[in-house]
Amino acid sequence: MSTHDSSVPVPDPRLTLGALHPRELRALLTERRDLLALLRHAGPASLTGMVLLTIGAATTMPVIALLVSQVVDRAAHGVSLAELAAPLVGIAVALLVQQLVGALTELVKVAVSRPIDGALRSRLRALAIRPRGIAHLEEPAFQDDAQRAGEIGEGWWVRSAGTAVFSSVVVLGRLLGAVLSAGVLAAHFPVLAVLLFTATLLNRSAQRRQWTYLVTESDRLAGGQRRVDYYDELAAGSAAAKEIRLFGLAGWLIGRRADAHWALRSPYWALRRSILRRQWLTIALSVGCGVAAFLVPGLAAARGELSAGDLMTCLTAAAGIFVVTQTGMESFDIEYGKGALAAVQRLERRYGDAAIAQQRGLPGLPRSGQAPEVRLENVSFTYPTVERPVLSGLNLEIRPGEVLAVVGVNGAGKTTLTKLIAGLYEPGDGRVTVDGRDLTEVDAESWRRRIGTIYQDYVRYPATARDNIAFGAPETADLPDAQLDALVRRSTGASSAVDLLDSLPQGLGTLLWRTGSGGRDLSGGQWQKLAVARTLHATAHGRDLVILDEPTANMDVKAELEFFRSVVEDCRERGVSVVLISHRLSTIRDADRIVVLDGGRITETGNHLELLAADGTYAHLWRLQAARFDETSTTPGHDEDDDSEPAA
Numbered sequence: 001m002s003t004h005d006s007s008v009p010v011p012d013p014r015l016t017l018g019a020l021h022p023r024e025l026r027a028l029l030t031e032r033r034d035l036l037a038l039l040r041h042a043g044p045a046s047l048t049g050m051v052l053l054t055i056g057a058a059t060t061m062p063v064i065a066l067l068v069s070q071v072v073d074r075a076a077h078g079v080s081l082a083e084l085a086a087p088l089v090g091i092a093v094a095l096l097v098q099q100l101v102g103a104l105t106e107l108v109k110v111a112v113s114r115p116i117d118g119a120l121r122s123r124l125r126a127l128a129i130r131p132r133g134i135a136h137l138e139e140p141a142f143q144d145d146a147q148r149a150g151e152i153g154e155g156w157w158v159r160s161a162g163t164a165v166f167s168s169v170v171v172l173g174r175l176l177g178a179v180l181s182a183g184v185l186a187a188h189f190p191v192l193a194v195l196l197f198t199a200t201l202l203n204r205s206a207q208r209r210q211w212t213y214l215v216t217e218s219d220r221l222a223g224g225q226r227r228v229d230y231y232d233e234l235a236a237g238s239a240a241a242k243e244i245r246l247f248g249l250a251g252w253l254i255g256r257r258a259d260a261h262w263a264l265r266s267p268y269w270a271l272r273r274s275i276l277r278r279q280w281l282t283i284a285l286s287v288g289c290g291v292a293a294f295l296v297p298g299l300a301a302a303r304g305e306l307s308a309g310d311l312m313t314c315l316t317a318a319a320g321i322f323v324v325t326q327t328g329m330e331s332f333d334i335e336y337g338k339g340a341l342a343a344v345q346r347l348e349r350r351y352g353d354a355a356i357a358q359q360r361g362l363p364g365l366p367r368s369g370q371a372p373e374v375r376l377e378n379v380s381f382t383y384p385t386v387e388r389p390v391l392s393g394l395n396l397e398i399r400p401g402e403v404l405a406v407v408g409v410n411g412a413g414k415t416t417l418t419k420l421i422a423g424l425y426e427p428g429d430g431r432v433t434v435d436g437r438d439l440t441e442v443d444a445e446s447w448r449r450r451i452g453t454i455y456q457d458y459v460r461y462p463a464t465a466r467d468n469i470a471f472g473a474p475e476t477a478d479l480p481d482a483q484l485d486a487l488v489r490r491s492t493g494a495s496s497a498v499d500l501l502d503s504l505p506q507g508l509g510t511l512l513w514r515t516g517s518g519g520r521d522l523s524g525g526q527w528q529k530l531a532v533a534r535t536l537h538a539t540a541h542g543r544d545l546v547i548l549d550e551p552t553a554n555m556d557v558k559a560e561l562e563f564f565r566s567v568v569e570d571c572r573e574r575g576v577s578v579v580l581i582s583h584r585l586s587t588i589r590d591a592d593r594i595v596v597l598d599g600g601r602i603t604e605t606g607n608h609l610e611l612l613a614a615d616g617t618y619a620h621l622w623r624l625q626a627a628r629f630d631e632t633s634t635t636p637g638h639d640e641d642d643d644s645e646p647a648a
């Protein structure tokens with residue numbers, strides 16, 4: 001579960017002198033410097049507001065401390081109200097500033113933190129989208145850090161780097177206020193001022209270490225949070241709504257969600273309890289400081305060495321020093337929020353710059369005037385989260401313009417193979433070449449602009465039918481509607497998608513989004529027809545390799561026949577290569593070549609008749625399917641070795 005960066009030291013949550021170790025101080029300074037550097041994203045107006053608030057907050061206590069002695073001592077000597085007016089007005093203004101600071105803090109905090117969080121989320125999005133493949137998205141390390149960086153938080157705490165930045169400035173302001181207050185106190189009791197200031201810093205540092213410890217430890221539970229989120233999504237989303245009700249899974253789901261929640265929360269509360277048990281030294285130090293702050297000036301006043309006014313000044317100044325340990329939300333804000341920045345930094349180190357730089361400057365793939373020749377040479381591939389390789393020493397060639405069918409049992413690696421061809425994953429060993437060029441050495445975009453796909457789990461975009469089709473060739477998506485409609489009509493030609501498009505209430509402009517206002521949804525087969533239209537649109541706009549992975553699984557027989565007529569024949573006519581995966585062997589028998597994928601490599605190659613004659617895995621699968629149709633066939637006595645099509 002844990003993929004947390006082990007180089008991050010987890011501080012001892014107790015009050016120890018380790019807090020003053022140069023290494024820890026350096027780490028603290030680096031962390032705050034990185035946070036404050038994010039202020040570049042905040043606008044000048046909110047920055048000015050923040051600086052004014054900080055100065056206001058830092059100066060009120062020392063100012064009040066200085067003025068209060070004048071009021072008390074002058075009042076004790078029975079001066080006129082006019083002579084008291086100046087210090088009284090000064091105190092009133094300081095109190096007003098204090099009130100204003102309190103009232104405006106939330107407002108300025110939002111103004112400062114929003115743009116910072118926005119910038120951080122952009123960095124996170126870039127990390128997800130910019131690397132050429134998709135392998136990083138499946139790694140738990142990526143998932144966990146993306147969660148730490150992107151999640152908003154839970155009620156009383158927020159995981160916002162922007163808030164952490166603002167709170168760091170607030171703490172800096174408090175520190176400045178404490179220094180000024182210590183200066184005021186030092187005028188009377190220099191040793192006491194230094195002691196109180198040092199002890200308060202030590203306590204503040206213990207507080208910080210406790211929150212860092214708590215948040216670092218609870219951050220290790222990010223994988224558990226994903227599990228809770230997954231159950232929440234299942235319960236509240238529409239994807240599983242039907243099955244949950246039909247299967248009666250509500251009780252199971254609630255129970256699992258509760259288990260996952262407590263599995264996550266119990267260690268967290270245990271951590272908090274363990275921290276609370278370690279508080280005695282911090283409490284002792286606080287009490288000691290409080291007593292000293294009252295006793296030393298109090299005794300001096302009792303001995304007549306300090307006036308009543310100066311006593312008030314000293315007590316107010318001491319309170320001004322203690323502001324550093326004031327427990328507001330700032331500690332939470334900083335500790336949770338800085339985790340978001342640290343997560344993005346970790347992700348950038350691991351997946352960002354290197355991967356993106358790798359791509360930068362790679363040459364585009366030149367077109368040779370015909371469909372690409374794709375070769376997989378000794379390719380092995382293992383998914384990041386599993387140990388067993390899916391492909392191992394696989395060799396395969398896709399010739400320009402051929403229709404190549406890939407056959408194999410469930411889990412044989414057919415879809416994985418197509419993802420390697422598309423450059424979504426890179427082989428662990430071996431290489432994939434296009435027209436003789438290693439795919440890792442060419443610009444991924446230029447290769448993908450030559451590929452059209454229909455995967456089993458293709459996406460149903462919450463957009464208009466027009467957009468859903470145009471996404472096959474996104475360079476056309478921004479054309480004016482009328483122009484794009486004409487293009488789509490031309491590309492989809494006589495395919496069955498045309499009937500579908502005509503049946504939609506607003507034609508191509510129909511919004512295909514059930515929960516969108518005025519939107520509607522399609523049936524599984526209708527969506528598949530739309531995906532067909534998208535692929536035809538793609539081949540009409542330069543895609544000369546089409547990957548069809550179980551493209552007809554949801555279609556009725558008529559639509560399936562129509563599919564092969566419109567897509568495969570269309571591709572043949574346009575000289576487009578096709579990689580076709582289907583478990584219904586009747587749909588692939590006309591392929592130019594059929595390969596069998598088994599045990600991570602290609603074990604049989606040939607056309608339908610050649611493979612039947614070879615009497616291997618393909619022939620066995622064909623006979624199995626044919627036999628099933630024979631049982632229901634009206635023409636009894638179907639010969640097992642007959643190469644005629646199973647009665648599909």
Ligand SMILES: Nc1ncnc2c1ncn2[C@@H]1O[C@H](COP(=O)(O)OP(=O)(O)OP(=O)(O)O)[C@@H](O)[C@H]1O
Nearest residue numbers: 138383385386390409410411412413414415416417
């Ligand atoms: N993203 C992934 N992470 C880890 N393992 C995966 C991932 N995708 C697929 N696998 C595993 O890789 C193996 C091959 O999967 P793949 O989807 O390529 O098979 P397939 O031949 O297309 O199967 P099917 O005919 O059922 O669609 C399976 O064991 C599967 O569990």
